[in-house]
Amino acid sequence: MKTNHLRETSKKFRAVKVRAFFIQEDVYFGHPVNTIKFYPIEEHIETKLSQESTIQHEALEEEYNRGLHKEDTLVPPTYNENTISTRFENFKSLRPMVTLKAPSLGVVRPSANESSVMNESAVFSITSEVESVGKR
Amino acid sequence: MIFSVSGLTRSRSRVISENFENEITKFGVASNAAMIIASGNIHDIGVIRSTNTEISRLLGYSIHEIIGQNISRILPKVLADLHDDLMKRYFDTSQNSVLGFERLVFPVDCNGYLVPCLLMVKILPTLEEGVQCIGFMKDYEYTHDRFELGIDEGVKPHFIMFGKGGVIHGITYNIRQEFGVPASLCWGNNNFHTDFTIDVVFPELNIDNMDALKSKNGAVVTFDTTKIPTDFVINKTEEEEEFGYE
Numbered sequence: 586m587k588t589n590h591l592r593e594t595s596k597k598f599r600a601v602k603v604r605a606f607f608i609q610e611d612v613y614f615g616h617p618v619n620t621i622k623f624y625p626i627e628e629h630i631e632t633k634l635s636q637e638s639t640i641q642h643e644a645l646e647e648e649y650n651r652g653l654h655k656e657d658t659l660v661p662p663t664y665n666e667n668t669i670s671t672r673f674e675n676f677k678s679l680r681p682m683v684t685l686k687a688p689s690l691g692v693v694r695p696s697a698n699e700s701s702v703m704n705e706s707a708v709f710s711i712t713s714e715v716e717s718v719g720k721r
Numbered sequence: 722m723i724f725s726v727s728g729l730t731r732s733r734s735r736v737i738s739e740n741f742e743n744e745i746t747k748f749g750v751a752s753n754a755a756m757i758i759a760s761g762n763i764h765d766i767g768v769i770r771s772t773n774t775e776i777s778r779l780l781g782y783s784i785h786e787i788i789g790q791n792i793s794r795i796l797p798k799v800l801a802d803l804h805d806d807l808m809k810r811y812f813d814t815s816q817n818s819v820l821g822f823e824r825l826v827f828p829v830d831c832n833g834y835l836v837p838c839l840l841m842v843k844i845l846p847t848l849e850e851g852v853q854c855i856g857f858m859k860d861y862e863y864t865h866d867r868f869e870l871g872i873d874e875g876v877k878p879h880f881i882m883f884g885k886g887g888v889i890h891g892i893t894y895n896i897r898q899e900f901g902v903p904a905s906l907c908w909g910n911n912n913f914h915t916d917f918t919i920d921v922v923f924p925e926l927n928i929d930n931m932d933a934l935k936s937k938n939g940a941v942v943t944f945d946t947t948k949i950p951t952d953f954v955i956n957k958t959e960e961e962e963e964f965g966y967e
Contacts, residue, residue, distance in 0.1 A: 597901030600945035607934040613803045617885055620827065622878045623944060
């Protein structure tokens with residue numbers, strides 16, 4: 586901890602471009618006393634950038650608060666026992682059940698080893714199979 | 722003709738009264754100006770008779786620390802040595818170069834750093850205390866720089882005071898904070914060596930860019946403190962300590 590602090594302190598000794606102004610040039614009883622004022626230019630830019638990022642961050646926060654942010658769906662759920670089980674129940678209830686009605690064989694349900702999520706082509710293949718069975 | 726003269730008189734008096742109102746707004750009781758009353762009498766010239774609590778905020782001294790001390794206590798060493806003579810010269814000759822108008826000055830805080838302040842000095846003669854000088858000191862404002870130079874709000878300027886041979890007499894605390902330069906390197910703060918000069922930190926500063934420095938837009942030069950840890954002895958405790966500045 587101490588070492589880090591010292592390293593940070595030693596970083597202060599550096600060379601930067603500054604905008605300097607000669608502001609006072611006085612002579613008191615033959616003793617000149619001059620004063621220079623300066624603004625570091627690079628740090629000025631850094632300050633501007635950090636201010637911009639702060640503004641952007643604040644804008645994002647506002648969006649979140651209003652529920653407008655696009656990545657809302659990516660917010661991870663809070664994982665506790667109840668939430669997981671509830672989500673699982675919801676998942677089960679939302680599981681797509683493919684029900685096909687064949688004219689000769691009645692209701693055909695997908696078997697357990699078939700994918701629960703069926704796309705159109707899968708539906709088509711089952712239907713065509715049922716039709717072919719009916720013809721036989 | 723008479724009308725125009727009286728009109729001129731009226732407008733002049735209005736200007737004077739407006740200036741007076743501005744002064745009251747800036748340095749009056751309602752402002753946060755530090756007030757210092759120093760003696761102008763020959764036997765105790767420059768001794769601080771009274772002050773207010775704003776001096777603690779500006780310079781970090783408590784009131785009892787500076788009452789009874791000479792005003793040179795809060796000045797850079799180069800000016801502290803001359804201040805009594807400057808006051809005496811005024812009382813001897815009445816040549817006024819500082820009284821009655823606002824100017825930028827650099828008193829020294831309790832840790833030896835310059836503090837840019839606006840100062841207004843007036844003479845306050847009383848029957849009991851004799852001649853006294855009253856100084857109103859308040860924070861230097863950066864509004865002019867913000868608008869003229871496009872400096873962001875909150876970005877404060879750094880100041881370096883130097884004298885004969887480029888010897889540095891004082892720096893502001895933000896130079897210590899941001900560039901690591903301690904006030905003890907300056908002439909008159911714990912040492913009187915003359916190695917710490919303006920060309921150590923401003924290697925590009927020379928007679929050629931002096932005109933640019935004096936211009937309205939200033940000059941872009943390099944401020945370099947990388948030689949300081951190798952060329953000067955800096956106390957480690959001094960390097961680490963942080964003061965409770967704003």
